[in-house]
Amino acid sequence: MAGPDRQRKVIHVDMDAFYASVEQRDDPDLRGKPIAVGGSRERGVVAAASYEARRFGVRSAMPSVTAKRKCAELIFVKPRFDVYRAVSRQIRAIFAEYTPLIEPLSLDEAYLDVTENLKAVASATDVAEQIRARIRAETGLTASAGVSYNKFLAKMASDENKPDGLFVITPRMGPAYVEALPVGKFHGIGPATRARMEGLGIFTGTDLKARTLDFLREHFGKAGLYYYWLARGVDERRVSPDRVRKSVGAETTFSADLFTPEEARAALDPLITKVWTYCEDASIRGRTATLKAKYADFQQITRSRTVDEPVESRAMLEEMVIALAEPLFPVSKGIRLLGVTISSLDVESTPRPGQQLRLPFQGS
Template identity: 70%
Template sequence: MLAPNDVPYEAGSNAKTRDRDVAAKPSRQSKVIHVDMDAFYASVEQRDNPELRGKPVAVGGSQERGVVAAASYEARKFGVRSAMPSVTAKRKCPDLIFVKPRFEVYKEASRQIGAIFAEYTPIVEPLSLDEAYLDVTENLKGIASATQIAEEIRTRIRADIGLTASAGVSYNKFLAKIASDYNKPDGLFVITPKMGQDFVESLPVAKFQGVGPATAAKMNRLGIKTGFDLRARTLPFLQQHFGKSGPFFYWIARGVDDRPVRADRIRKSLGAENTFSEDLFTFEAARDAFRPIIEKVWRHCEGAGIRGRTVTLKVKYSDFRQITRSRTSAAFIATRAEFQQLTLALLGPIFPVQRGIRLLGVTLSSLSEERSRREDQLSLSI
């Protein structure tokens, strides 16, 4: 719990009262583990193909026009990273081996990892196929030490699935996620309540969850380079410069994060994209290439019982310049035909194009579970 005199305040009794009230925010003392698989896609490929072990591997599209989806640690030593154009990755690492992704295999490995989590706690919040939060404050095995649980989970993943995982242990989600990255790969790091504030103070703001490159650059321009600098700023100052994110930054600078681990977490968006073997120049060609992408996203929505209201189009040109266009419907999109119509309505106005299109993608957001909405409607009608 944060003491009132730990919080900076502006001159004047009103400012003191305001910051003292803010400082009274409770901090939920939980035991949280963040598990992050090491170079997940690439590690699965190296596990299944011994010839790839110890070599620089990139999972992704073709060498000429694709994008790296994941890179092994051997490839990362050369500066190869996910989302990097394949041609750039090959330039950085001439011996790079490209492997086509096998998403069904990755999903199966993720399912097996999730089954191990479930032996310890039902409160698991997956963030993606390769990382998740676990609340082990009260766990199924009655183990008092969250560190012991994290070690057991890492050992089980190595023994049963043949992969390595890094884990962070702390008293909230923010610090657990930072900790999991501290000793990567195949590492474990613990941030105790006594360590929390001092650890955050020494951390560059670019390492903070929720602080992307643009926000980090803005913070740097304001003289905020570390957690110590961030903590020295008042809540009104952070709200003025960062809007709704201001309170979040204010509290994480103090090692406080009251967000619970949510086992019923609904994903914020669902999308798909494709890089084409040849550039597209006409609306007709783009429309035809887009339809399988639209179908893929809608199929996932149908399978998960999810509907959304916001459609976002992503276009990447041959010179790698990228644009996005979005439209939000007043009601949830109910059919694939409606989804396709909205997507193509965003696509049409970008034509004619001066440069060829190398990638198209579409994302559906503002999501809601169809089942929950139906239950709400039924309860209202009764």
């Protein structure tokens, strides 16, 4: 790990439209066509969209009906999570040849600390290029990468030249890059926080930097300190391969509010799958299921249920979550966000320090 006087070198690798790209790789008839993984013509939610579909405005977490309206030629493909996990393991093995400091965020993205890498390559940019080339050669897929001196900027950089791109934010570039960034583009600042910031006259990194620490703490609580330093291009979080998770969760903000139990069940299905996939891959179990709902007016509620024994199947988790969702209906105002979390994790089955975690996917 980098010493106190040594600049850290961080890479964020993000696979390009991972689920959709795997499907197009394995089925030549799908190549070059707009496809949506998950959902169907009549119901459900899109789990991932190919770049061809994204040109029509199709996005992950979008109701299938909306996606079909946006793209009449959209092809729906059933997800194959076993295949995605297998490819993710291939990619993770490539990472491990360069550094043991790997922090997975999902099946298709991870942070790597390559300050002192196993190949003794001086340039983090060169390491990123080598990794991208290896991924293409061994999996037939493309990856984008961001290189910088901290996690926040590496994550932002990986989005700059997607798909199949590389972008570097040097220490000299960092502060100016952040100052020019709209706050809505900051990783970790969602729609609700962005709206609050804009209501306070904070639209860019420059605006955020101009606010005092006391002001940010007053309006954003503990997160105020984090935002204060982000506005200055500072992020001291380390790449942590052995972080212990207290909960596992996934949530989605919808492009159109939900009003019926049927819409909610369809929207919850991929979230339950994401959470359970993580639990399976990381060999952990939890006893508390929590449902989060945010309404159109941004009012937020949570409902939880705890059982005596760890949840041992996806079906059991689904049953708990649906039971928590049913009392929400009928609704007088639409639901704009749903989230599913499992907590009270079984400590004895939590991954050992150094064991790599495979988190649920995120659209990219």
